Amino acid sequence: MKKKTTIYLDEQDRAAIAMLKEHYGVTSDSDTIRLALRLLAKQAKGRKKHEQEAERTQEHIASAPLSNS
Secondary structure, eight states: OOOOOOOOOOHHHHHHHHHHHHHHTOOSHHHHHHHHHHHHHHHHHHHHHHHHHHHHHHHHHHHSOOOOO
16 A cells, blocks of 8 residues: 655756666656666665674684684
8 A cells, every 4th residue: 555755856856856766667756666676675685684693603603713724
């Protein structure tokens, strides 16, 4: 279900929307904003997953016994 939300945009925001509309072939400002939000959320989720994997690797390395070679 969509819910109407009002936001204030400056010229830089409007220019970014125009660029994204052209790049992705989106026809409306609302669809462009939704697309940008979803792409950014997906990127953040991927980055968080990568950071968690790196943290687990560091913990594994830190807990591994040192070899005497």
